[in-house]
Amino acid sequence: MPPAVDLGRRCARALSVTRWFSATTTSDYPSPSPSPSPSPPLPPPIRVALTESAGRGVFATRRIGAGDLLHTAEPLVAHPSLSLRHSVCYFCLRNLKSETNSGFCSDECIDQSKGFYEAEKKIDWSAFDDYCRTQGLKYPLLVKRLACMVMSGEASAEILDILQPARLQSETIIRHVLLSSLTQMEEESRLMRSTFSKAGFKDEQMNFLTKQWYTGVLARIRINAFRVELIGGLYEDLFLSAAASVDAGAAVGNAVYMLPSFYNHDCDPNVHILWIDNTTARLKALREIEAGEELRICYIDASMDHDARNALLFNGFGFVCNCLRCSSGD
Ligand SMILES: C[S@@+](CC[C@H](N)C(=O)[O-])C[C@H]1O[C@@H](n2cnc3c(N)ncnc32)[C@H](O)[C@@H]1O
DSSP: OOOOOOOHHHHHHHTHHHHHHHOOOGGGSOOSSOOOOOOOOOOOSEEEEEOSSSSEEEEESSOBOTTOEEEEEOOSEEEEOGGGTTTBOTTTOOBOSSOOSSOOSSHHHHHHHHHHHHHHHTSOOHHHHHHHHHHTOOHHHHHHHHHHHHHTTSSOTTTTGGGSOSOHHHHHHHHHHHHTTHHHHHHHHHHHHHHHHHTTOOGGGGTTOOHHHHHHHHHHHHHHOEEEOBOOTTOOSHHHHHHHHHHTOSOSEEEEOSGGGGOEEOSSOSEEEEESSSSOEEEEESSOBOTTOEEEEOSSOTTSOHHHHHHHHHHHHSOOOOOHHHHTTO
16 A cells, blocks of 8 residues: 555645545525425546556446536646746646736636745746757646646645556656666756755655655656646537647647546546646546446547657657557557
8 A cells, every 4th residue: 555645735636536426415505495405416536546457547337428527627737838937828728818927817826826925036047948949848848837836735745645656567658768867867956956056945854855756756747747728618529629639739838737647558448538728627538438448538649640749658658558449459
């Protein structure tokens, strides 16, 4: 059993799926006259359990209709693409109508960012950001935000530990994939520590910021982060939104979620994940799903051929795909 960790405020927010299904009770809404109480909301139609050969996965607990919204999810950590730093909200990645002084789209986002932003503002990140820009790196920006959240007490340093891949075999592959970039990650970790030091942060505040922490967090982010591509509010229709999420193209940023990270990959998925206008992720069924069926999303562009898909999945995520489509050689 993994040790219990204090997942903190943000994790509680990210787990709002539970609240989403249970928040509406009859006592929330005083009834003007005695009438039969409305039936309680249905529980989430999903559960996380072990699969036969892909670690943990998400399963349907009842029949799900095509187009049904399974649940929404809020990120544990998110960061905009550097090139869009001033045109999307620094917290929820919503497109800003005009450039604002604050860089946030609402008072609520300013409020939600207080913790990490207080720490981040004290620091000159230009060297770190330039390094990411010139090397074309996006995930160290998520580590930077997470480090600021930990510094401010907003998140625990172990917040992503639960996302580790469950299977040893995968971990071996992942270690192999990551070895090539170990030196680079160590350099980034040194750069991050010295950036905090120069801003006056004390060693005791940075106890968690070790090489092992940096590489461990980055390894989990590489496997679990989503590119957030906004499709706008016009695509509520299932099939339009499925097409739009393929067409969306440029990502506004990247984000790591808790529950969506337990969905395994399939080259012919039955669920897809989409973002309308901010980092709130929506998981929708692409077809009818029976109770007990595993729910899978597609991590990549499924229109590629077998070899291209598998090269991408192995090099990018460290696994050999076991889905039906790959097993049949398609
Ligand atoms: C985002 S995680 C999904 C949840 C994961 N199974 C767990 O236990 O936390 C991605 C990892 O799940 C496994 N995985 C996902 N889809 C797979 C597939 N189609 N075939 C084999 N392994 C898969 C791989 O180990 C991959 O690195």
